[in-house]
Amino acid sequence: MGIIRSSFTFLTGTVCGIYIAQNYNVPNIKTLGRCAASTAKQLEEKYRKPPKTKDDV
Secondary structure: OOHHHHHHHHHHHHHHHHHHHHHHOOOOOHHHHHHHHHHHHHHHHHOOOOOHHHHHO
C-alpha cells in the first residue's frame, strides 16, 4: 500500500510539473544559479578583508 501511495504522489507531481513548464514562463534554474553565484562572488571580493602583513602581528 505504501509504494502505491508514494508512486501516486510522485506521478502527480511530475504531471503537474510538466504542465506548468509547458504552459507558463518558468525561469531556467541553472541560469539563475549561475547569476546568484556570480553576484555572491563579486560581493565577497568587494568586501574581503585585506591580508595580514608582518607589521599587523
